[in-house]
Amino acid sequence: xxxxxxxxxxxxxxxxxxxxxxxxxxxxxxxxxxxxxxxxxxxxxxxxxxxxxxxxxxxxxxxxxxxxxxxxxxxxxxxxxxxxxxxxxxxxxxxxxxxxxxxxxxxxxxxxxxxxxxxxxxxxxxxxxxxxxxxxxxxxxxxxxxxxxxxxxxxxxxxxxxxxxxxxxxxxxxxxxxxxxxxxxxxxxxxxxxxxxxxxxxxxxxxxxxxxxxxxxxxxxxxxxxxxxxxxxxxxxxxxxxxxxxxxxxxxxxxxxxxxxxxxxxxxxxxxxxxxxxxxxxxxxxxxxxxxxxxxxxxxxxxxxxxxxxxxxxxxxxxxxxxxxxxxxxxxxxxxxxxxxxxxxxxxxxxxxxxxxxxxxxxxxx
Numbered sequence: 001x002x003x004x005x006x007x008x009x010x011x012x013x014x015x016x017x018x019x020x021x022x023x024x025x026x027x028x029x030x031x032x033x034x035x036x037x038x039x040x041x042x043x044x045x046x047x048x049x050x051x052x053x054x055x056x057x058x059x060x061x062x063x064x065x066x067x068x069x070x071x072x073x074x075x076x077x078x079x080x081x082x083x084x085x086x087x088x089x090x091x092x093x094x095x096x097x098x099x100x101x102x103x104x105x106x107x108x109x110x111x112x113x114x115x116x117x118x119x120x121x122x123x124x125x126x127x128x129x130x131x132x133x134x135x136x137x138x139x140x141x142x143x144x145x146x147x148x149x150x151x152x153x154x155x156x157x158x159x160x161x162x163x164x165x166x167x168x169x170x171x172x173x174x175x176x177x178x179x180x181x182x183x184x185x186x187x188x189x190x191x192x193x194x195x196x197x198x199x200x201x202x203x204x205x206x207x208x209x210x211x212x213x214x215x216x217x218x219x220x221x222x223x224x225x226x227x228x229x230x231x232x233x234x235x236x237x238x239x240x241x242x243x244x245x246x247x248x249x250x251x252x253x254x255x256x257x258x259x260x261x262x263x264x265x266x267x268x269x270x271x272x273x274x275x276x277x278x279x280x281x282x283x284x285x286x287x288x289x290x291x292x293x294x295x296x297x298x299x300x301x302x303x304x305x306x307x308x309x310x311x312x313x314x315x316x317x318x319x320x321x322x323x324x325x326x327x328x329x330x331x332x333x334x335x336x337x338x339x340x341x342x343x344x345x346x347x348x349x350x351x352x353x354x355x356x357x358x359x360x361x362x363x364x365x366x
Contacts (some may be wrong), residue, residue, distance in 0.1 A: 094228030148310025201257020221270030
């Protein structure tokens with residue numbers, strides 16, 4: 001149930017300077033707009049909710065964080081376009097994280113819109129809603145202990161569990177989607193050609209959405225890509241672990257992400273419309289940068305494993321956008337999850353192994 005740690009984005013994300021005069025709504029042409037919806041207390045600043053005009057009414061791609069200020073910003077942004085929330089025909093969610101899916105239920109209540117999501121992320125939403133909230137605290141306490149976290153880091157989770165403060169986590173009451181996004185298929189949007197591309201890694205069911213229409217400015221390339229968090233112009237998204245507490249599968253989310261990146265690079269869209277930062281072109285070049293970044297990162301971690309390290313000790317030594325002692329509590333949990341994902345990849349590549357007999361388990365380079 002590690003999805004609950006995604007209250008913020010990656011620990012290494014850097015804030016994007018956002019001038020006060022920056023426009024709230026961007027007209028991307030061809031019946032596509034971007035609306036900045038703020039994320040409270042998050043260095044990313046905002047989610048870019050995209051509005052796609054269709055013959056049956058506007059469809060939102062993501063909705064933003066479940067917060068009154070975020071709701072007001074979404075409604076105001078739609079108003080700039082000449083729309084109201086009640087006009088929304090459907091909601092397409094790139095992935096289940098609360099800065100993307102948080103307002104979906106409220107939009108559906110106000111408009112009667114359907115909500116579509118990939119089945120793998122719908123499973124996460126259903127699992128999170130159905131579990132007793134204390135299960136997450138127990139799971140995270142055990143997971144961090146197994147990763148080698150010191151007792152002083154685990155103690156606040158146990159204290160929160162004991163105190164009954166269990167309804168403060170984001171995503172516990174996220175809306176259950178009523179439609180499934182099927183990879184490779186066109187979404188049933190009247191008058192538009194929007195095809196789903198499954199891009200797991202950041203979440204199990206993350207999807208990018210390919211608008212298979214000529215770019216309104218006739219930029220060279222194949223249509224436009226709504227990339228969610230999969231492909232961002234200046235940030236490498238967080239890649240962590242997503243097993244349920246009872247799940248015995250050994251996943252490789254970083255490997256899934258790298259494979260998905262290559263698939264998007266081959267698509268060669270004319271323009272990418274991500275969920276954070278800003279629109280950009282030359283997706284293949286950005287894909288190459290990210291592939292190189294992750295290979296350098298894996299090689300650097302492999303070198304660190306010249307001495308056996310637990311996932312916590314590896315996270316302490318990894319390079320983040322600030323010193324480890326200045327990384328907030330919740331972001332440290334995300335960082336450890338990212339260290340574990342990288343360890344999974346190194347083990348699968350045959351470049352590292354668990355050291356027999358260690359508890360908590362330490363890993364060493366091969």
